[in-house]
Amino acid sequence: MDNIIELKGIKKCYDDFVAVKDFNLEVKKGEFVTFLGPSGCGKTTTLRMIAGFELPSEGHILLNGKDISVLPPNKRPINTVFQRYALFPHLNIFDNIAFGLKMKTIETTYTNSKGETVTRREKLSKSEIREKVKRALEIVDLEGFEKRNVSTLSGGQQQRIAIARAIVNEPEILLLDEPLGALDSKMRKEMQLELKAMHEKFGITFIYVTHDQEEALTMSDKVVVMSDGMIQQVGTPEEIYNEPNTVFVADFIGESNIFSGKMSDKKKVSFCNAEFPCLDDFHVGADVDVVIRPEDIEMTAPEKGQIKGTVQSVIFRGMHYDITVQSGNNEVLIKSTKNAVIGEELGLTIEPDGIHVIYAQTNINTY
Numbered sequence: 001m002d003n004i005i006e007l008k009g010i011k012k013c014y015d016d017f018v019a020v021k022d023f024n025l026e027v028k029k030g031e032f033v034t035f036l037g038p039s040g041c042g043k044t045t046t047l048r049m050i051a052g053f054e055l056p057s058e059g060h061i062l063l064n065g066k067d068i069s070v071l072p073p074n075k076r077p078i079n080t081v082f083q084r085y086a087l088f089p090h091l092n093i094f095d096n097i098a099f100g101l102k103m104k105t106i107e108t109t110y111t112n113s114k115g116e117t118v119t120r121r122e123k124l125s126k127s128e129i130r131e132k133v134k135r136a137l138e139i140v141d142l143e144g145f146e147k148r149n150v151s152t153l154s155g156g157q158q159q160r161i162a163i164a165r166a167i168v169n170e171p172e173i174l175l176l177d178e179p180l181g182a183l184d185s186k187m188r189k190e191m192q193l194e195l196k197a198m199h200e201k202f203g204i205t206f207i208y209v210t211h212d213q214e215e216a217l218t219m220s221d222k223v224v225v226m227s228d229g230m231i232q233q234v235g236t237p238e239e240i241y242n243e244p245n246t247v248f249v250a251d252f253i254g255e256s257n258i259f260s261g262k263m264s265d266k267k268k269v270s271f272c273n274a275e276f277p278c279l280d281d282f283h284v285g286a287d288v289d290v291v292i293r294p295e296d297i298e299m300t301a302p303e304k305g306q307i308k309g310t311v312q313s314v315i316f317r318g319m320h321y322d323i324t325v326q327s328g329n330n331e332v333l334i335k336s337t338k339n340a341v342i343g344e345e346l347g348l349t350i351e352p353d354g355i356h357v358i359y360a361q362t363n364i365n366t367y
């Protein structure tokens, strides 16, 4: 698959403040890529540089191999959907979607009979505009809504109209900046699935911004985890969740137990007063951080466990229990469908593929 967008060595400064740095990323045609990270980590700034609303202080942005770093937004085949969908309240749905199409001029260059190069500028015809608006409404499942007023639509419907407006002039890339942020949680979940389905239907490349990790994991082909203006990890949702390569990623995505440990052998790691096999090679004696997902820990009888401890708390969460176990100085969180009793002595076991080891020094950006 070809790269549609490449960001090479991007840095963005506002006076002395560095909002984005060392940003290198390739986005493939048709991919659904999500920028995920806490507030202020530089997601929107990066998106605005792709859209052309901000210029990078350093580095280059390539679109289909061509440098577009300083191209104005209206010359880029890129549209943006914002959190506040900014529909025009006084226009009906047809006019909201058709707005950009009515402004648009199509330039065609040809050679005339005298051998001169001529550029012709034409507006789209009324019937072409009608056809394009109809098709955009079909894609967002709101066919027949042309004459409705914005105020008569639900939040989710308004968001779909904003998307119809953004796709009507067939951009190559759609940028979505927290587009579901204004919706309640039920509507948000529904729209996540709808957006994903729309992405499959359009064949357009989506670059999506969110600080909601569940949203990023549900929707994306590729997740770019950011913190402090830098990329922490790029990977599929499964890779980001199952193989976090920094403590920041492990902590930000889902819930994790993070223990300080030491490599007692090339493939053996010690933590919580026990030794565990480890799938990768590390330097003997190295200080490491050990990341273990709460669902990868099994509770068993004390004599059968690798780690021993006492149950401190049990919280019923519907599908599972959150159980904390004190083992020496370490508190261990377990997610289990099995119940436990406060004060009970337990053994805990972890399979080798549930143990993720990271060199203790590398939890700064290594990407």
Ligand code: ATP
Pocket: 014, 017, 019, 037, 038, 039, 040, 041, 042, 043, 044, 045, 046, 211
């Ligand atoms: P959020 O999730 O809260 O929208 P974000 O990850 O999108 O956050 P950005 O909006 O990209 O973060 O901002 C990154 C940093 O750059 C922030 O510290 C912000 O205050 C700063 N910043 C953004 N725009 C400007 C500006 N025009 N002038 C000065 N600083 C700015």
